Amino acid sequence: MPHPDLTLPSLPRWEFPTDLDTPQVVVDVDRLDRNVAAMAGALAARGVALRPHAKTHKSVEVARRQLAAGAAGITVATVGEAEVFAAAGVDDLFVAYPVWAAGAKAERLRRLAGRVRRLRVGADSPEGARLLGAALAGTAAEVLVEVDSGGARTGVADPAAAAAVADAAAGAGLPVVGVFTHGGHSYAAPGAGAAAADGEVRALDAAARALAAAGHPVEVRSAGSTPTALLSARDGVTEERPGTYVFGDRQQVRLGAHPPEDVALVVVTTVVSVSGGRAVLDAGAKTLAKDLPATVEGYGLLPAYPAATITRLYDHHAVVEPGDGPLPRLGEVLAVVPNHVCPVVNLATELVAVSSGRTVGRWPVDARARSG
Amino acid sequence: MPHPDLTLPSLPRWEFPTDLDTPQVVVDVDRLDRNVAAMAGALAARGVALRPHAKTHKSVEVARRQLAAGAAGITVATVGEAEVFAAAGVDDLFVAYPVWAAGAKAERLRRLAGRVRRLRVGADSPEGARLLGAALAGTAAEVLVEVDSGGARTGVADPAAAAAVADAAAGAGLPVVGVFTHGGHSYAAPGAGAAAADGEVRALDAAARALAAAGHPVEVRSAGSTPTALLSARDGVTEERPGTYVFGDRQQVRLGAHPPEDVALVVVTTVVSVSGGRAVLDAGAKTLAKDLPATVEGYGLLPAYPAATITRLYDHHAVVEPGDGPLPRLGEVLAVVPNHVCPVVNLATELVAVSSGRTVGRWPVDARARSG
Numbered sequence: 019m020p021h022p023d024l025t026l027p028s029l030p031r032w033e034f035p036t037d038l039d040t041p042q043v044v045v046d047v048d049r050l051d052r053n054v055a056a057m058a059g060a061l062a063a064r065g066v067a068l069r070p071h072a073k074t075h076k077s078v079e080v081a082r083r084q085l086a087a088g089a090a091g092i093t094v095a096t097v098g099e100a101e102v103f104a105a106a107g108v109d110d111l112f113v114a115y116p117v118w119a120a121g122a123k124a125e126r127l128r129r130l131a132g133r134v135r136r137l138r139v140g141a142d143s144p145e146g147a148r149l150l151g152a153a154l155a156g157t158a159a160e161v162l163v164e165v166d167s168g169g170a171r172t173g174v175a176d177p178a179a180a181a182a183v184a185d186a187a188a189g190a191g192l193p194v195v196g197v198f199t200h201g202g203h204s205y206a207a208p209g210a211g212a213a214a215a216d217g218e219v220r221a222l223d224a225a226a227r228a229l230a231a232a233g234h235p236v237e238v239r240s241a242g243s244t245p246t247a248l249l250s251a252r253d254g255v256t257e258e259r260p261g262t263y264v265f266g267d268r269q270q271v272r273l274g275a276h277p278p279e280d281v282a283l284v285v286v287t288t289v290v291s292v293s294g295g296r297a298v299l300d301a302g303a304k305t306l307a308k309d310l311p312a313t314v315e316g317y318g319l320l321p322a323y324p325a326a327t328i329t330r331l332y333d334h335h336a337v338v339e340p341g342d343g344p345l346p347r348l349g350e351v352l353a354v355v356p357n358h359v360c361p362v363v364n365l366a367t368e369l370v371a372v373s374s375g376r377t378v379g380r381w382p383v384d385a386r387a388r389s390g
Numbered sequence: 391m392p393h394p395d396l397t398l399p400s401l402p403r404w405e406f407p408t409d410l411d412t413p414q415v416v417v418d419v420d421r422l423d424r425n426v427a428a429m430a431g432a433l434a435a436r437g438v439a440l441r442p443h444a445k446t447h448k449s450v451e452v453a454r455r456q457l458a459a460g461a462a463g464i465t466v467a468t469v470g471e472a473e474v475f476a477a478a479g480v481d482d483l484f485v486a487y488p489v490w491a492a493g494a495k496a497e498r499l500r501r502l503a504g505r506v507r508r509l510r511v512g513a514d515s516p517e518g519a520r521l522l523g524a525a526l527a528g529t530a531a532e533v534l535v536e537v538d539s540g541g542a543r544t545g546v547a548d549p550a551a552a553a554a555v556a557d558a559a560a561g562a563g564l565p566v567v568g569v570f571t572h573g574g575h576s577y578a579a580p581g582a583g584a585a586a587a588d589g590e591v592r593a594l595d596a597a598a599r600a601l602a603a604a605g606h607p608v609e610v611r612s613a614g615s616t617p618t619a620l621l622s623a624r625d626g627v628t629e630e631r632p633g634t635y636v637f638g639d640r641q642q643v644r645l646g647a648h649p650p651e652d653v654a655l656v657v658v659t660t661v662v663s664v665s666g667g668r669a670v671l672d673a674g675a676k677t678l679a680k681d682l683p684a685t686v687e688g689y690g691l692l693p694a695y696p697a698a699t700i701t702r703l704y705d706h707h708a709v710v711e712p713g714d715g716p717l718p719r720l721g722e723v724l725a726v727v728p729n730h731v732c733p734v735v736n737l738a739t740e741l742v743a744v745s746s747g748r749t750v751g752r753w754p755v756d757a758r759a760r761s762g
Contacts, residue, residue, distance in 0.1 A: 170668070
């Protein structure tokens with residue numbers, strides 16, 4: 019069986035500065051800007067708002083580029099991420115997560131609500147909604163009810179449960195402005211995005227109708243995942259929240275959800291050891307993360323060695339086996355396209371921004387490790 | 391088939407402060423101190439030096455406790471980690487990694503050698519050793535040759551190759567003081583430690599003899615992994631480099647290499663969503679990491695729900711299925727014992743130190759994200 023990467027269009031070899039101290043996360047600014055513009059343009063053409071998920075990049079610089087290209091605001095996963103972007107002046111934030119607003123988290127949420135123009139927070143249980151109300155009533159904060167559209171993660175299971183959450187939020191003094199979902203089952207296999215997008219549209223529609231019938235007019239129907247973003251931007255969906263599109267990664271390319279030539283982020287690494295028919299890179303699990311989607315083989319793609327597989331990943335070692343191709347050479351500096359880009363960025367302190375192979379900036383990963 | 395955790399002695403329920411803002415990494419200082427003392431005492435009784443691997447904890451506070459208990463110095467995986475500990479006053483460091491000393495890394499190594507009393511660096515190729523010589527000749531730095539003892543990762547494959555690396559280092563002006571290995575295949579299964587430890591002893595002995603025959607007297611034979619640390623501390627081995635023993639984790643307990651009652655680190659997390667027979671925790675892959683050793687099932691252990699399994703792990707969601715036991719309750723605050731503790735610490739900004747369930751300190755993860 020051929021290595022699965024050989025069944026894809028080749029990824030272009032990466033150009034990067036030769037003086038990098040590896041391992042290092044490198045972003046091609048030109049490709050990044052193309053990705054930012056393409057998603058913004060495609061959603062604008064459909065009349066659907068773009069609220070990109072910043073958990074992918076955690077970077078104020080990248081968020082500014084997204085907002086400059088027309089994003090309506092940004093999405094985050096945690097209160098900690100929201101605090102970082104709010105401090106940087108981003109004033110329209112959606113925490114797309116069923117935040118459990120107890121203790122210190124409640125106080126942080128309330129402070130956050132006081133410093134931004136718009137703060138939206140997710141809820142998927144009446145209990146969670148009441149806690150949000152206790153923390154946020156009297157501020158400008160608004161609630162969106164999370165709906166499960168088939169991913170079987172968070173989100174209420176049916177429209178009646180959505181209405182119950184909305185009732186609880188409103189009863190606790192918080193305005194309910196809409197519903198949201200994440201069609202994460204789009205990641206299951208190439209082509210799964212279409213059915214997942216249908217699921218998003220249907221689940222949002224059913225929940226929105228239930229909320230309206232219960233007296234909560236719905237202005238926002240928010241969907242989102244990179245594979246579904248363009249597929250569910252229709253039929254009443256008002257907003258999309260893709261994140262990974264900004265860089266792309268090996269999984270997105272495999273799913274057909276990102277153009278191979280516009281993968282905008284790689285890990286640059288050095289071959290530190292060659293022995294016994296294997297090569298070892300200085301980018302391990304603390305750099306590449308151990309995400310291993312069912313759609314790929316090994317812990318990252320080497321565009322310069324498409325037949326090779328990263329078969330084992332330790333904290334600071336990636337073991338490369340060459341397959342039918344040549345073995346990387348000792349001392350060689352190589353690009354690795356990560357399987358899943360989000361955890362990789364979260365492990366880095368900065369992104370080295372390059373254009374045409376030259377360093378043009380170093381962007382801090384501002385919201386790194388803000389997981390709560 | 392019973393859940394594998396049910397075949398283990400129960401892990402004690404954890405006590406932790408009730409006011410934690412989750413997710414949070416919590417260290418029980420009393421258990422930590424017991425682990426530190428037990429390893430130091432057991433190796434001292436064997437007349438073998440302890441040089442603990444600091445990549446597990448990345449914490450100056452924990453390193454100080456290890457040194458106070460008798461550690462000879464500390465081990466690190468990267469130049470970046472060494473820089474952090476050197477700046478904190480740790481003056482005897484071993485970078486147990488075949489560092490490729492090109493470009494900026496060479497300059498950093500040379501500065502580092504100028505600020506500590508002892509700096510040892512690994513090499514496993516003549517080319518790598520020559521680069522180290524170019525960077526470090528004339529400093530107090532010393533080289534240890536890495537030997538593969540069966541883990542098939544880094545390290546030379548045979549004694550003749552070890553001698554060639556030593557020749558290259560000495561020829562480049564660096565003193566060669568010994569050999570080192572990592573019996574990482576001890577992680578394969580419960581009981582694998584004994585054979586891995588035998589492999590460490592034999593590989594170090596053969597390499598040391600080859601070096602001596604080539605005119606490089608060997609004063610250090612350094613072995614190390616938590617499962618093998620006490621098993622290979624014999625027959626000429628002079629030093630052990632365990633790391634994980636300081637906290638323990640689910641994998642070490644499963645391997646029989648750590649006492650269940652002295653697991654000293656957990657992730658404290660909140661149940662944010664319950665629906666469809668599953669519960670979702672606010673500790674995802676950006677907190678728990680995605681290490682999934684073959685010896686365990688799911689992405690961490692819940693001591694309060696030993697029949698439950700974390701079946702799916704997303705960036706900020708852990709999906710728990712209850713198995714034959716009860717389902718965690720919405721809003722419940724729970725401890726998770728991670729599968730592999732090293733990447734978990736690297737994802738945290740601080741460790742909350744507790745004793746008898748009360749917070750007694752907050753320790754920064756000083757060397758977090760210093761992966762190069």
